[in-house]
Amino acid sequence: MCRWERAAWHGRGAACQNARAVSDLERRLAAYLAPRLPGARAVEVSGLERIHGGASRETSRFVLRYEQDGLCLERRLILRRDPPGSLIETDRRVEFAAYRAFHGTSVPVPEALWLEEDPAPLDFPFFIMQELSGFESTVPKLLSPPYLQHRAKLGQRKWTILGEIAKADPAQLGLVGVMPPVALDSCWQRELAHWEGVLDEDELEPQPIARALIRWLRRHPPPPAQKLAVVHADYRTGNFLFDEQGEIRAILDWEMAHLGDPLEDLAWGLGAVWQWSRDGLAGSLLPKADAIRIWEQSSGLAAEPSALLWWELFSCVKGQGIWVSGGREFQTGANQDPVLCMSSWMMGNSQDRAALALLGRLA
Amino acid sequence: MKPEATHALERLMQALLGEIAPAVQPPYRQASVSIQAMMLLAIREEFDRAAARRVEENRALRMLFGDAVKTVTDAQLRERLATAAASDDASLRVPELEAGNRTLRALLIELHTHVEGLESAEARRIEAAIWCELSASTERRKLSLGPC
Numbered sequence: 001m002c003r004w005e006r007a008a009w010h011g012r013g014a015a016c017q018n019a020r021a022v023s024d025l026e027r028r029l030a031a032y033l034a035p036r037l038p039g040a041r042a043v044e045v046s047g048l049e050r051i052h053g054g055a056s057r058e059t060s061r062f063v064l065r066y067e068q069d070g071l072c073l074e075r076r077l078i079l080r081r082d083p084p085g086s087l088i089e090t091d092r093r094v095e096f097a098a099y100r101a102f103h104g105t106s107v108p109v110p111e112a113l114w115l116e117e118d119p120a121p122l123d124f125p126f127f128i129m130q131e132l133s134g135f136e137s138t139v140p141k142l143l144s145p146p147y148l149q150h151r152a153k154l155g156q157r158k159w160t161i162l163g164e165i166a167k168a169d170p171a172q173l174g175l176v177g178v179m180p181p182v183a184l185d186s187c188w189q190r191e192l193a194h195w196e197g198v199l200d201e202d203e204l205e206p207q208p209i210a211r212a213l214i215r216w217l218r219r220h221p222p223p224p225a226q227k228l229a230v231v232h233a234d235y236r237t238g239n240f241l242f243d244e245q246g247e248i249r250a251i252l253d254w255e256m257a258h259l260g261d262p263l264e265d266l267a268w269g270l271g272a273v274w275q276w277s278r279d280g281l282a283g284s285l286l287p288k289a290d291a292i293r294i295w296e297q298s299s300g301l302a303a304e305p306s307a308l309l310w311w312e313l314f315s316c317v318k319g320q321g322i323w324v325s326g327g328r329e330f331q332t333g334a335n336q337d338p339v340l341c342m343s344s345w346m347m348g349n350s351q352d353r354a355a356l357a358l359l360g361r362l363a
Numbered sequence: 364m365k366p367e368a369t370h371a372l373e374r375l376m377q378a379l380l381g382e383i384a385p386a387v388q389p390p391y392r393q394a395s396v397s398i399q400a401m402m403l404l405a406i407r408e409e410f411d412r413a414a415a416r417r418v419e420e421n422r423a424l425r426m427l428f429g430d431a432v433k434t435v436t437d438a439q440l441r442e443r444l445a446t447a448a449a450s451d452d453a454s455l456r457v458p459e460l461e462a463g464n465r466t467l468r469a470l471l472i473e474l475h476t477h478v479e480g481l482e483s484a485e486a487r488r489i490e491a492a493i494w495c496e497l498s499a500s501t502e503r504r505k506l507s508l509g510p511c
Contacts, residue, residue, distance in 0.1 A: 345405055
C-alpha cells in the first residue's frame with residue numbers, strides 16, 4: 001500500500017470510528033434521558049451533530065423522540081459537553097445557572113434542561129438545553145443579505161439587552177451563591193489577577209504588550225463598580241442568534257459568566273477585534289458612541305469614559321489570555337480544533353493592535 | 364522553474380475553500396475545513412516573511428537595548444542589555460531566529476518595566492522608543508485576515 005492509499009485508508013477508518021462514536025453517544029444520551037422523562041417510553045436520540053458554539057464546550061444538536069400519554073413527541077435539543085481541552089476553562093454549573101436565571105426574562109436565552117456533572121454517563125460533564133432553530137449567529141451571515149440591512153436594529157437590540165443584563169439583580173435571579181461574590185471596589189483586581197494568571201500559565205512566548213497593559217491597569221485602577229452585576233463575559237457579535245427581521249432571539253455562550261462590574265461587558269463588546277466589517281462599527285453593527293448611549297439608557301448606568309477605557313484595555317489582556325490558552329491547547333495536542341491555532345495567530349496580534357490603538361500608541 | 368511554496372500554499376487554500384469545503388458535511392466539518400484553508404493563507408503570509416521579520420525585529424531590539432544601556436540604573440540589567448545588544452543571530456533558520464526573538468522580547472519586558480519606574484526625560488525617550496517598537500512588532504506580525 002503506497003503512502004497515499006494508506007492516508008485514504010486511515011481517513012475512511014477515522015470516518016467509521018466517528019460514526020460509531022456518534023451512535024454510541026446517541027445510545028448513552030437516550031439512556032441518560034429516559035429516567036428523566038416521567039412516563040416516557042421508547043426514548044430515542046438521533047441526528048447527533050457537532051456544531052460551532054462557544055469556546056469551552058463541545059456543542060452538538062440532536063433530536064429526542066419518545067412516547068408519552070399515547071403521543072409521539074419530538075424535541076430538538078443542544079448538548080454542551082466539556083471537551084478535553086478548550087479556549088477557556090469554565091464551570092458548567094455557572095453557565096447552566098445563568099441560562100436558567102435569565103430564561104423567561106427580557107434577556108432571551110434558550111431553556112436549560114438538565115445538568116450532569118458526573119462524567120460517567122457521557123465521559124465528560126455536560127448539560128442539555130433547548131435548541132432554537134432557524135436563526136443565524138455567524139458574522140459572515142450578519143454581513144450578508146438579508147441580515148446586513150438590519151445591522152442598526154440588531155445593534156440597538158444587542159446593547160439594549162446588555163443593558164438589561166447589567167440592570168438585573170443577581171440576588172433576585174438566584175445567582176448569588178452560584179457565582180462567587182466580589183466587593184464593588186475589587187471587581188477589577190479579581191478579573192485582572194485571573195487573566196494575568198492565565199497568561200503566566202499558558203503563554204508560549206513573551207507578551208510585552210499584554211504585560212505593559214497589566215502594569216498600566218494596576219497604575220490606573222478604575223473607580224468601584226456602580227453595582228454588582230451579572231457579567232456575561234463574552235457578549236459580542238457571534239454569540240447571539242438573530243433572525244431575518246433584525247431581532248435577537250437568544251444570547252448564548254454564558255460559559256464565562258460571573259458577578260462583577262457591568263462595564264466589563266460593555267467594554268468587551270466594543271472591542272476592535274470584533275469589528276469584522278472593518279468599517280469602524282462596534283461589533284460590526286453601530287458607531288461606538290451609539291452603542292454606549294443605548295447601553296446607558298437601557299441599564300440606567302453611566303459609562304464614564306476613563307472607567308470604560310480601563311475595562312477596554314483590560315479586555316485586551318483578557319482577550320490575549322483567551323488566544324494564548326487556545327494556542328497552548330493546540331500546541332500540546334489537548335485540542336486539535338484548528339480554530340484554536342488560527343485564533344492564536346490572528347486574534348492575538350489583532351488584540352495587541354487594538355490595545356495599542358486604545359493607548360494612542362499604534363503607528 | 365518550479366512553483367514557489369507561496370504559490371502552492373495559495374492554490375491549496377483556494378482548492379480547500381472553493382472545491383473541497385463546499386462538498387464536506389456536516390456543517391461543523393465544513394467550517395473546520397474552511398478554517399484550515401484560512402490557516403494556509405496565514406502560513407503563506409508567514410512563510411514569505413518568517414526569517415525577514417525576525418531578523419528585522421531582533422536587530423531593532425538590539426539597537427534599542429544598546430540605546431537604553433546608559434539610561435538603565437540597575438547594574439545587572441544594564442549588563443544583560445549590553446550583552447544582548449552585542450549579540451547576533453547565529454543562524455537564519457526560523458526556529459533559531461525565533462528562540463533568539465523570544466529571549467530578546469523577554470528582556471524587552473524587563474527593560475520596559477524598569478524605565479517606567481524612572482523619572483528622567485531620557486527614560487521617557489526610551490519608553491517612547493519601546494512603544495514604537497511594540498507598534499512595529501504588530502505590523503510585522505499582521506495577517507491580512509485579521510480584524511485590525
